[in-house]
Amino acid sequence: MRHNAQVSPSVTGRVLDVLDAFSADRPVLTLSELSRRAGLPLSTAHRLVRELTDRGALERDERGGYRIGLWLWEVASLAPHGxxxxxxxxxxxxxxxxxxxxxxxxxxxxxxxxxxxxxxxxxxxxxxxxxxxxxxxxxxxxxxxxxxxxxxxxxxxxxxxxxxxxxxxxxxxxxxxxxxxxxxxxxxxxxxxxxxxxxxxxxxxxxxxxxxxxxxxxxxxxxxxxxxxxxxxxxxxxxxxxxxxxxxxxxxxxxxxxxxxxxxxxxxx
Missing domain, CATH: 3.30.450.40 (GAF domain)
Incomplete structure (x- = not known):
């Protein structure tokens, strides 16, 4: 769920907004698309995307697009219904x-x-x-x-x-x-x-x-x-x-x- 523009989102909320920007029909997004779809300033999106990429939660392809990384799949596998x-x-x-x-x-x-x-x-x-x-x-x-x-x-x-x-x-x-x-x-x-x-x-x-x-x-x-x-x-x-x-x-x-x-x-x- 996108955060309310009238309420200052937490860092965790911003990170979740970035991840929530991806969908089945949009599995690869550019930085500007992530910024727009997550409702975040470009500078904030750039910082969060860089940190998520360093951690393996996101991956960057040869064209500069970003997709969900393997690390998130590893974390998801720990879910009780997994x-x-x-x-x-x-x-x-x-x-x-x-x-x-x-x-x-x-x-x-x-x-x-x-x-x-x-x-x-x-x-x-x-x-x-x-x-x-x-x-x-x-x-x-x-x-x-x-x-x-x-x-x-x-x-x-x-x-x-x-x-x-x-x-x-x-x-x-x-x-x-x-x-x-x-x-x-x-x-x-x-x-x-x-x-x-x-x-x-x-x-x-x-x-x-x-x-x-x-x-x-x-x-x-x-x-x-x-x-x-x-x-x-x-x-x-x-x-x-x-x-x-x-x-x-x-x-x-x-x-x-x-x-x-x-x-x-x-x-x-």
Missing amino acids: PGLRESAMPFLEDLYEATHQNVQLAVMDGAEVVYLERISGRNAVRIQSRVGGRLPVHATGVGLVLLAYARPEVQEQVLAAPLKRYSPGTLATPESLRRALADVRRDGFAISDGQIEPHVISVAAPVYGADDTVRAAISIVVPKEGTDARSLVPAVRAAARGISRVLGAPRATRVAHDAHRETHRPRR
Whole structure:
């Protein structure tokens, strides 16, 4: 968030404004662009950019442009939702990807948005907006519906009370429609997001539980809407989510596996 021009920003605020100037569509910026986008005097931007570059938080290319440096990636890897969750999920995401060679995603919730920790996509996969490290609104994504459905009630009410942006005719943009969708997720244990952001795609998502049996993340598979029976993908997505949950030590995932084993090996009468 940009600082208020009426309030003198701290040094930390100025540094964050510089980093916040970068975006997916503007990954490389000149010094003057950084100054303008961060709302800082050129001299201040020059000093901060020089210090960030010396530290490795920014990198300068041969044309004089700046981009986010590797050091920030190293710091970000220490986040609690970072590599441990991703490494546990990767074998299951890869198996899920092999089923369709479309888009497979792992995401966590941050406020009213989801943050994508991983995405596997084939060369011929349908094009979608999500990317690793990117954010999308919880109300308009499959993973978001799952994460919001199992979030604390006060978090749900905050999202429901805020304006719900409409991205396509299929977006759940009213509190009533979103409440119904969240209730369906809690009842069924999965979400089907039908063309909420991109009208031509459909997403099937399921929750991933942690060691305390609370929902820690969500996974999804995103496929072309035309010619796809979304419900046929539900068993594979839920099985992958249970597998990740089991690796993370979720008691409910272990119970489900044991129940399934007993059912399979129950003696016939």
